[in-house]
Amino acid sequence: MKFKVETLPNYRLAYVRRVGPYGSANIEVMEKLKNWVKEKNLSAMILAIQQDNPETTLPENCRFDACIVISEDYQLDDSICEGELAGGKYLIYEVKHTAEEIQKAYAHIFSALQISGYQIDNKPILERYTEDMVNNHYCEICVPVKLL
Numbered sequence: 001m002k003f004k005v006e007t008l009p010n011y012r013l014a015y016v017r018r019v020g021p022y023g024s025a026n027i028e029v030m031e032k033l034k035n036w037v038k039e040k041n042l043s044a045m046i047l048a049i050q051q052d053n054p055e056t057t058l059p060e061n062c063r064f065d066a067c068i069v070i071s072e073d074y075q076l077d078d079s080i081c082e083g084e085l086a087g088g089k090y091l092i093y094e095v096k097h098t099a100e101e102i103q104k105a106y107a108h109i110f111s112a113l114q115i116s117g118y119q120i121d122n123k124p125i126l127e128r129y130t131e132d133m134v135n136n137h138y139c140e141i142c143v144p145v146k147l148l
Helices: 026-039 099-116 131-135
Strands: 004-008 011-019 046-050 063-070 081-085 088-096 118-120 126-129 138-147
Touching: 004 138, 011 026, 011 046, 026 046, 026 063, 063 081, 088 099, 099 118, 099 138, 126 131, 131 138
Parallel strands: none
Antiparallel strands: 004 088, 011 063, 011 081, 046 063, 046 126, 088 138, 118 138, 126 138
Protein backbone atom coordinates (compact mmCIF):
# COMPACT_ATOMS: atom_id res chain seq x y z
CA MET A 1 0.00 0.00 0.00
CA LYS A 2 1.54 3.28 -1.11
CA PHE A 3 1.63 6.43 0.98
CA LYS A 4 2.93 9.95 0.74
CA VAL A 5 4.39 12.04 3.54
CA GLU A 6 2.74 15.39 4.15
CA THR A 7 3.21 18.08 6.78
CA LEU A 8 -0.23 19.26 7.86
CA PRO A 9 -0.68 22.73 9.34
CA ASN A 10 -2.55 23.42 12.56
CA TYR A 11 -6.26 23.48 11.77
CA ARG A 12 -9.07 25.31 13.52
CA LEU A 13 -12.06 22.99 13.58
CA ALA A 14 -15.82 23.08 14.04
CA TYR A 15 -16.96 19.64 15.15
CA VAL A 16 -19.73 17.36 16.35
CA ARG A 17 -18.77 14.64 18.85
CA ARG A 18 -20.20 11.23 19.62
CA VAL A 19 -19.08 9.13 22.60
CA GLY A 20 -19.54 5.38 22.32
CA PRO A 21 -18.29 2.38 20.34
CA TYR A 22 -16.86 3.23 16.93
CA GLY A 23 -18.90 1.97 14.01
CA SER A 24 -21.97 2.70 11.94
CA ALA A 25 -23.42 5.14 14.52
CA ASN A 26 -20.64 7.55 13.52
CA ILE A 27 -22.55 8.12 10.27
CA GLU A 28 -25.23 10.04 12.22
CA VAL A 29 -22.58 12.40 13.58
CA MET A 30 -21.18 12.99 10.10
CA GLU A 31 -24.68 13.72 8.76
CA LYS A 32 -25.29 16.20 11.58
CA LEU A 33 -22.05 18.00 10.65
CA LYS A 34 -22.94 17.99 6.94
CA ASN A 35 -26.36 19.49 7.73
CA TRP A 36 -24.69 22.24 9.80
CA VAL A 37 -22.24 22.91 6.94
CA LYS A 38 -25.10 23.17 4.43
CA GLU A 39 -27.11 25.43 6.76
CA LYS A 40 -24.11 27.77 7.14
CA ASN A 41 -23.39 27.63 3.40
CA LEU A 42 -19.81 26.45 3.97
CA SER A 43 -17.64 24.10 1.97
CA ALA A 44 -14.31 22.79 3.12
CA MET A 45 -12.34 19.71 3.94
CA ILE A 46 -14.03 17.30 6.35
CA LEU A 47 -12.09 15.26 8.90
CA ALA A 48 -13.26 12.21 10.83
CA ILE A 49 -11.21 11.79 13.99
CA GLN A 50 -11.28 8.78 16.25
CA GLN A 51 -9.86 10.40 19.38
CA ASP A 52 -9.22 7.18 21.31
CA ASN A 53 -7.56 3.84 20.71
CA PRO A 54 -10.28 1.18 21.07
CA GLU A 55 -7.62 -1.29 22.24
CA THR A 56 -6.88 0.84 25.31
CA THR A 57 -10.16 2.73 25.84
CA LEU A 58 -13.46 1.11 26.78
CA PRO A 59 -15.84 1.21 23.79
CA GLU A 60 -18.42 3.27 25.70
CA ASN A 61 -15.76 5.97 26.30
CA CYS A 62 -14.42 6.24 22.72
CA ARG A 63 -14.80 9.72 21.20
CA PHE A 64 -15.52 10.28 17.52
CA ASP A 65 -15.41 13.79 16.04
CA ALA A 66 -16.82 14.79 12.65
CA CYS A 67 -15.02 18.05 11.80
CA ILE A 68 -14.79 20.76 9.21
CA VAL A 69 -11.74 22.98 8.85
CA ILE A 70 -12.69 26.63 9.36
CA SER A 71 -10.79 29.88 8.99
CA GLU A 72 -9.37 31.71 12.01
CA ASP A 73 -11.86 34.57 11.58
CA TYR A 74 -15.02 32.45 11.16
CA GLN A 75 -17.48 33.25 13.95
CA LEU A 76 -18.99 30.11 15.48
CA ASP A 77 -22.28 30.01 17.35
CA ASP A 78 -23.34 27.68 20.18
CA SER A 79 -24.74 25.05 17.80
CA ILE A 80 -21.34 23.40 17.27
CA CYS A 81 -18.09 22.77 19.16
CA GLU A 82 -14.73 24.36 18.38
CA GLY A 83 -11.34 22.70 18.53
CA GLU A 84 -7.89 22.57 17.03
CA LEU A 85 -5.86 19.89 15.33
CA ALA A 86 -2.12 20.07 15.91
CA GLY A 87 -0.28 19.84 12.63
CA GLY A 88 2.84 17.85 11.92
CA LYS A 89 4.14 15.05 9.75
CA TYR A 90 1.56 12.50 8.51
CA LEU A 91 1.66 9.46 6.28
CA ILE A 92 -1.25 9.82 3.84
CA TYR A 93 -2.93 6.71 2.43
CA GLU A 94 -5.58 7.11 -0.26
CA VAL A 95 -8.20 4.37 0.00
CA LYS A 96 -11.53 3.44 -1.54
CA HIS A 97 -14.26 4.74 0.77
CA THR A 98 -15.85 1.45 1.74
CA ALA A 99 -15.90 -0.16 5.18
CA GLU A 100 -13.98 -3.17 3.83
CA GLU A 101 -11.21 -1.14 2.16
CA ILE A 102 -10.79 1.17 5.16
CA GLN A 103 -10.54 -1.85 7.48
CA LYS A 104 -7.93 -3.46 5.20
CA ALA A 105 -5.96 -0.21 5.13
CA TYR A 106 -5.89 0.09 8.91
CA ALA A 107 -4.69 -3.52 9.18
CA HIS A 108 -1.89 -2.82 6.70
CA ILE A 109 -0.83 0.60 8.01
CA PHE A 110 0.41 -0.56 11.39
CA SER A 111 2.57 -3.37 10.01
CA ALA A 112 3.91 -1.08 7.26
CA LEU A 113 4.88 1.55 9.83
CA GLN A 114 7.40 -0.82 11.37
CA ILE A 115 9.39 -1.08 8.13
CA SER A 116 8.96 2.52 6.94
CA GLY A 117 11.37 4.17 9.38
CA TYR A 118 8.52 5.98 11.13
CA GLN A 119 6.66 5.42 14.35
CA ILE A 120 3.19 6.63 15.17
CA ASP A 121 3.10 9.99 16.95
CA ASN A 122 0.92 10.62 19.98
CA LYS A 123 -1.93 12.27 18.03
CA PRO A 124 -5.14 10.81 16.64
CA ILE A 125 -5.31 9.17 13.23
CA LEU A 126 -7.79 10.94 10.99
CA GLU A 127 -9.72 10.35 7.83
CA ARG A 128 -9.71 13.27 5.41
CA TYR A 129 -12.45 13.93 2.87
CA THR A 130 -12.41 16.51 0.11
CA GLU A 131 -15.43 17.03 -2.13
CA ASP A 132 -13.56 15.67 -5.15
CA MET A 133 -12.50 12.53 -3.28
CA VAL A 134 -16.00 11.89 -1.90
CA ASN A 135 -17.48 12.26 -5.39
CA ASN A 136 -15.05 9.55 -6.55
CA HIS A 137 -15.64 7.33 -3.46
CA TYR A 138 -12.20 7.79 -1.91
CA CYS A 139 -10.84 9.17 1.34
CA GLU A 140 -7.41 9.56 2.90
CA ILE A 141 -6.24 8.00 6.13
CA CYS A 142 -3.73 10.36 7.75
CA VAL A 143 -1.40 8.75 10.29
CA PRO A 144 0.64 11.09 12.54
CA VAL A 145 4.27 10.00 12.59
CA LYS A 146 7.75 10.84 13.76
CA LEU A 147 11.06 9.36 12.65
CA LEU A 148 12.44 6.42 14.61
